[in-house]
Amino acid sequence: MTTTRTVVRGGLVITAADEMHADVLIEGGRIAALAAHDSDAAAGWSADTVIDATNKYVIPGGVDGHTHMEMPFGGTTASDTFETGTRAAAWGGTTTIVDFAIQSVGGSLRSGLDTWHAKADAQCAIDYGFHMIVSDVTDNTLKEMDVLVEEGVTSFKMFMAYPGVFYSDDGKILRAMQRAAANGGLTMMHAENGIAIDVLVQQALAAGRTDPRYHGEVRHALLEAEATHRAIQLARVAGAPLYIVHVSAQQAVAELTAARDLGLNVFGETCPQYLFLSTDNLAEPGFEGAKYVCSTPLRPREHQAALWQGLRTNDLQVVSTDHCPFCFAGQKDMGVGDFSKIPNGMPGVENRMDLLHQGVVDGQISRRRWIEIACATPARMFGLYPRKGTIAPGADADVVIYDPHAEQVMSAETHHMNVDYSAYEGRRTTGRVETVLSRGVPVIDNRTYVGRAGHGQYTPRGICQYLI
Numbered sequence: 202m203t204t205t206r207t208v209v210r211g212g213l214v215i216t217a218a219d220e221m222h223a224d225v226l227i228e229g230g231r232i233a234a235l236a237a238h239d240s241d242a243a244a245g246w247s248a249d250t251v252i253d254a255t256n257k258y259v260i261p262g263g264v265d266g267h268t269h270m271e272m273p274f275g276g277t278t279a280s281d282t283f284e285t286g287t288r289a290a291a292w293g294g295t296t297t298i299v300d301f302a303i304q305s306v307g308g309s310l311r312s313g314l315d316t317w318h319a320k321a322d323a324q325c326a327i328d329y330g331f332h333m334i335v336s337d338v339t340d341n342t343l344k345e346m347d348v349l350v351e352e353g354v355t356s357f358k359m360f361m362a363y364p365g366v367f368y369s370d371d372g373k374i375l376r377a378m379q380r381a382a383a384n385g386g387l388t389m390m391h392a393e394n395g396i397a398i399d400v401l402v403q404q405a406l407a408a409g410r411t412d413p414r415y416h417g418e419v420r421h422a423l424l425e426a427e428a429t430h431r432a433i434q435l436a437r438v439a440g441a442p443l444y445i446v447h448v449s450a451q452q453a454v455a456e457l458t459a460a461r462d463l464g465l466n467v468f469g470e471t472c473p474q475y476l477f478l479s480t481d482n483l484a485e486p487g488f489e490g491a492k493y494v495c496s497t498p499l500r501p502r503e504h505q506a507a508l509w510q511g512l513r514t515n516d517l518q519v520v521s522t523d524h525c526p527f528c529f530a531g532q533k534d535m536g537v538g539d540f541s542k543i544p545n546g547m548p549g550v551e552n553r554m555d556l557l558h559q560g561v562v563d564g565q566i567s568r569r570r571w572i573e574i575a576c577a578t579p580a581r582m583f584g585l586y587p588r589k590g591t592i593a594p595g596a597d598a599d600v601v602i603y604d605p606h607a608e609q610v611m612s613a614e615t616h617h618m619n620v621d622y623s624a625y626e627g628r629r630t631t632g633r634v635e636t637v638l639s640r641g642v643p644v645i646d647n648r649t650y651v652g653r654a655g656h657g658q659y660t661p662r663g664i665c666q667y668l669i
């Protein structure tokens with residue numbers, strides 16, 4: 202069998218650690234070597250394929266650690282399948298997702314995981330792994346957690362929100378955290394005080410406040426901060442690391458900062474929607490605000506500065522999408538006249554790398570920090586590094602050729618996600634994905650999709666590599 206050799210010539214290679222004017226040799230699906238342009242070493246490389254990256258960035262494929270493809274939720278199902286969602290991810294420069302398998306109440310972790318494997322198997326354009334949503338902590342569930350960690354499902358999401366759906370009380374959360382402390386698992390927390398929020402939901406509806414914007418008002422920032430604080434204390438008691446998902450409130454960032462200043466293994470993720478959108482969107486006229494209903498909710502604009510600051514200071518370490526798309530027609534409109542019936546979630550898996558690059562263009566973060574929060578740290582956090590998240594000898598050749606000067610206008614007309622609106626409709630951004638390789642195989646070639654369902658492989662993960 203001959204091994205395919207590809208050389209990427211002339212680009213600026215950017216990793217979390219370095220920027221190098223280097224050519225990249227890819228062999229057998231892995232990065233074989235890097236060498237300075239015009240060096241004797243690079244000149245000596247023969248190749249089956251040469252990709253010209255002159256004036257382009259050569260970056261690791263994005264690692265999106267938080268997606269929900271075809272997730273049943275809110276009385277409907279997220280509109281991207283593993284096939285359509287991973288294809289859209291590739292268009293946006295993401296080459297690995299970690300999606301959430303769900304334990305149903307009364308069911309086992311195993312059967313939930315099997316169900317999600319069946320959904321994803323032979324469907325994905327890019328590599329994927331799974332976290333496990335734990336919605337029913339029992340003696341058996343706790344034992345199963347140990348087995349899953351051994352198998353490569355090394356993180357467990359729990360919910361302080363959504364009573365009657367995924368909610369766990371503090372006792373259940375503590376028990377699961379204690380187990381994770383012992384088996385090396387990472388607890389991921391949806392930190393909102395769902396019991397208090399449900400009271401405010403009922404009060405708002407009874408008072409006739411039914412529009413989408415009230416979704417943001419009842420899910421008060423202080424109830425995110427309170428739950429974040431409580432989750433941190435529970436994790437301290439259990440001696441377990443903790444990762445707070447989809448942080449949107451500046452008060453929650455403050456809780457993370459305080460915990461990290463104590464040297465605790467507490468980490469935070471935010472999402473592009475919280476960096477670029479706000480309650481102004483939730484208040485758009487008519488029912489348009491429903492497009493932006495997600496939890497935690499969008500916040501007033503002033504929270505955005507705190508989130509960018511947290512990304513700069515490493516009080517927030519990861520930007521994932523929480524991609525959970527529902528079409529406006531036929532799904533979001535289930536909540537006309539009652540915001541609590543709008544399915545919670547937003548599309549974005551295709552937009553993350555570009556929006557964060559816009560953060561670079563706007564001077565919010567450096568180029569290396571862009572790669573760190575979107576590629577390297579999620580890979581480390583979820584036990585995929587250095588196979589994923591970097592460009593270095595031995596790593597999977599998940600490589601994106603990125604044109605930092607191309608202009609684009611985000612739109613549902615041109616995106617590839619299976620959803621009938623864009624949360625960023627009409628937004629102009631600078632920078633665009635040109636070519637994407639997954640393990641050395643072209644998925645996007647000069648802005649043409651050349652991938653296939655089934656190329657993407659299930660990727661078991663190691664334990665969190667980001668602990669202090």
Ligand code: URP
Nearest residue numbers: 495496497523525545546
């Ligand atoms: O609104 C959201 N975030 N939907 C997806 C489920 C979750 O809580 O992550």
Ligand code: ZN
Nearest residue numbers: 391446447496
């Ligand atoms: Zn959540």
Ligand code: ZN
Nearest residue numbers: 267269523525
């Ligand atoms: Zn989510």
